[in-house]
Amino acid sequence: MTDSTSPLAAGAPLPVYKRGLDLVRDPLLNKGTGFTVNERATLGLRGLVPPQVVDIEDQERRILQNFQRQHDDLDRYTYLETLHDRNETLYYRVLLSHLNEMTPIIYTPVVGLACSQFSHIYQRSRGMYFSADDVAHFAEMAQNWPEDEVEIIVVSDGSRILGLGDLGANGMGIPIGKLSLYVVGAGLEPRRTLPILLDMGTNNQALRDDPLYLGRRLPRLTGPAYETVVEAFIRAVHARWPHALIQFEDFSNDQAFQLLERYRRQVLCFNDDIxxxxxxxxxxxxxxxxxxxxxxxxxxxxxxxxxxxxxxxxxxxxxxxxxxxxxxxxxxxxxxxxxxxxxxxxxxxxxxxxxxxxxxxxxxxxxxxxxxxxxxxxxxxxxxxxxxxxxxxxxxxxxxxxxxxxxxxxxxxxxxxxxxxxxxxxxxxxxxxxxxxxxxxxxxxxxxxxxxxxxxxxxxYIFPGVGQGVVSCQASKVTDAMFYVAARTLAGLVGEDSLAVGRLYPDLTLIREISVQIAVAVCELAFAEGLAGIERPADLEAFIRARMFIPEYLPYVAV
CATH class of the missing domain: 3.40.50.720 (NAD(P)-binding Rossmann-like Domain)
Known part of the structure; x- marks a missing residue:
């Protein structure tokens, strides 16, 4: 993917440093059968993919056919996550083209079922796991992530997943799903997002007894021990990515408010549940x-x-x-x-x-x-x-x-x-x-x-636009006023024809336009209140749009 401030964002060839199977196995760069004849010749791909060059529209049709063949929603979730792990551009292309059909699968309500079964359907690591057992190593662990320009981190401790309660490390499905919505909804660059699970253990005895469970098989930490782990985590990720926005997600009530109040003045963060x-x-x-x-x-x-x-x-x-x-x-x-x-x-x-x-x-x-x-x-x-x-x-x-x-x-x-x-x-x-x-x-x-x-x-409807606005203007903090202007902006986008049938929100297929307007409103507030870390662009809306990831294949040039 590209730096959105560079000419590459306009479709210029993207220099790539990988070749052959290393390129095919990188979901951020893989095009599968979409690699051109020239790319196959120059990037060592001949023979590694089927000979027919297939455009992204036909790839999308193939994905939809297979998606519709799945037997139930959990199968559909797993199928989409397999695509996510294989080809992120195609994954986001499919989601963006079929929002109403796909969003309930990758997030609510199906993500709840997926989280309850996460250890059983696990296929490939996505994001990072910060286990309480490794607290002394958090700083070096953060260095293991290969991307230097992370803009948004979504983190959960798995303690209150939707209405399902304590799902421990299985809660990783929530940060993964939320960040997919950030990319789809507001055009965050996929490589600049990072899902994280804080594994504090679990009080869910059924999970601890499950031989396939992938998290700590110990009771959940509480009190000072819990706070020590969170503090080490915040320090580690803030040191590694000092400008990243941290979104707390699905923390239990006894922790959610305390964490927000403790860290909202120290680092760039908010709690989406609140x-x-x-x-x-x-x-x-x-x-x-x-x-x-x-x-x-x-x-x-x-x-x-x-x-x-x-x-x-x-x-x-x-x-x-x-x-x-x-x-x-x-x-x-x-x-x-x-x-x-x-x-x-x-x-x-x-x-x-x-x-x-x-x-x-x-x-x-x-x-x-x-x-x-x-x-x-x-x-x-x-x-x-x-x-x-x-x-x-x-x-x-x-x-x-x-x-x-x-x-x-x-x-x-x-x-x-x-x-x-x-x-x-x-x-x-x-x-x-x-x-x-x-x-x-x-x-x-x-x-x-x-x-x-x-x-x-x-x-x-809210968090992708708020997040895009905050990171676009490099805000120094996230304020409650930003969420208030986001709410008013969203309400103002509901048309009279929608109200006539009792629809209180805009059509979700308009989510990118909604997110642009919310991001602009958040940025305007940040500039007005002296919270922005950049000079105000002459055309703020154009600036936001230029940063947005478009799920299309860029031409590659070997380096």
């Missing part, structure tokens, strides 16, 4: 409010679930209310009610509450369950981040609808099997009045001849 989820949810809510013709500060919002995602979304809502109407922080927080496993989060429970729950504790009598809260609060918005399938019951949804003409329902738990309700249920129980978006995709529903299109509250 900040990205908050931004994409706010964008969907802002779209829904265009339909109801209301403001954010008028809403009464109930959360089922009080973990990292709930706190991130709630904080983003609060920031939105304050920016929109000048509400005070305390007044905005009073518009939000959260439920955990003990019922409504209230002030009389303050001593026993986790730190991240305390700001949203209500001065209220105890309420034991969601239905009781619905009757007491009469919410206009209901957010599900509980991982409890079916918890938005018919009684709950009908009760909410009795108090609200157009209830806004966001069952966000992933994968699909964990969703608090389905789109069909939401529409059925509200006579089609619900404004609906979910974490995993649901098909359109027709009621009384009227098409209703559920939205997918997919972080892919």
């Amino acid at each position: 900040q990205g989820t908050g931004a994409v949810t706010l964008a969907g809510i802002l779209s829904a409010l265009r339909i109801t013709k209301q403001t954010l500060s008028e809403q009464r919002i109930v959360f089922l679930g009080a973990g990292a995602a709930a706190r991130g979304i709630a904080d983003t809502f609060v920031a939105g209310m304050m920016a929109e109407s000048g509400m005070t922080l305390d007044a905005a927080r009073r518009q939000i009610w959260t439920l955990d496993s003990q019922g409504l989060v209230t002030l009389d429970r303050l001593d026993s509450l986790s730190e991240h729950k305390r700001p949203f504790a209500q001065d209220s009598a105890p309420l034991p369950d969601l239905l009781a809260v619905i009757h007491a609060v009469r919410p206009t918005i209901l957010i599900g981040v509980s991982g409890q399938a079916g918890s938005f019951s018919e009684a709950v949804v009908r009760a909410m609808h009795s108090y609200c003409e157009r209830p806004i329902l966001f069952p966000l738990s992933n994968p699909t099997s964990k969703a608090e309700c389905t789109a069909e249920q939401a529409y059925e129980w509200t006579n089609g009045a619900a404004l609906f978006a979910s974490g995993s995709p649901f098909p359109p529903v027709t009621r009384g001849g009227h098409l209703l299109v559920p939205g997918q509250c997919n972080n892919m």
Whole structure:
């Protein structure tokens, strides 16, 4: 791949230092049957690939035929990852051309199944594993990665994979999938991305007993021992790639907030479960409010679930209310009610509450369950981040609808099997009045001849554009304001025709255009606030577009 600031980005021949099988076996450079006659002659490839030269369009057709022959979603995931390991340009070409079909396979919901089976379907190493057993060697381990220009690292410790819990080293499927979305969604150069799994052990006994499990077969580290490993990791990767953006992904609630607060002022980093989820949810809510013709500060919002995602979304809502109407922080927080496993989060429970729950504790009598809260609060918005399938019951949804003409329902738990309700249920129980978006995709529903299109509250709408913006302008830090402008930008891209059928997000096939606009908005904010590390380009949008990886074969020249 090329330096996006060089003439090679415009399609000039790319000098390559590999020949023969070394070239064919490099997924970043391999073209398979797409190598030209001249390249085969000059790069020592004659006889190493079939004699017919095949263009990338025909290669794509072959991939699609074989993809469609797979028996189930796990087979389809494995097939695509095999292509990923063989030919990255073709892999991203296929994904970009068939986003709606492929995205649910490489990420939610199928990535959850893939992670649960990761050690059994493992074929080839991708990314890096930093095991707690090797903590003394982290600095030298970082040197083992061959790329010097890494721009984005996605790291997980496997402790809270989607709604599936502790999957240990099997959680590597998440960083791999997220970075695929970065490349597809915002055009990050594949070679400048790095998936990492921090292996702290696992408390999942079934994994520790599995003879094929590839991670540490020890209980998960906690406390100072855990913090020591994370600190060594941050130091090692920051020393190796001082300008890389680190995205924390799928860390358990007890670590997610602490890590974000500890490191956000030390290194360039953010937590997508907290900040990205908050931004994409706010964008969907802002779209829904265009339909109801209301403001954010008028809403009464109930959360089922009080973990990292709930706190991130709630904080983003609060920031939105304050920016929109000048509400005070305390007044905005009073518009939000959260439920955990003990019922409504209230002030009389303050001593026993986790730190991240305390700001949203209500001065209220105890309420034991969601239905009781619905009757007491009469919410206009209901957010599900509980991982409890079916918890938005018919009684709950009908009760909410009795108090609200157009209830806004966001069952966000992933994968699909964990969703608090389905789109069909939401529409059925509200006579089609619900404004609906979910974490995993649901098909359109027709009621009384009227098409209703559920939205997918997919972080892919947000984090690729934010990440591209941050690294493009070489921002010194990632701020909450960047996620707020990303949310407003995304909401502004939803057309009136989409709103007419209840669709609260743009068509995902437009993701590259969406990411460009978000990246530009993030950069504009960074320049305005003095956070950018480069001079502002004369044409910022053109600058962003010029950096984007296009999955096409470049001509090669032997060196």
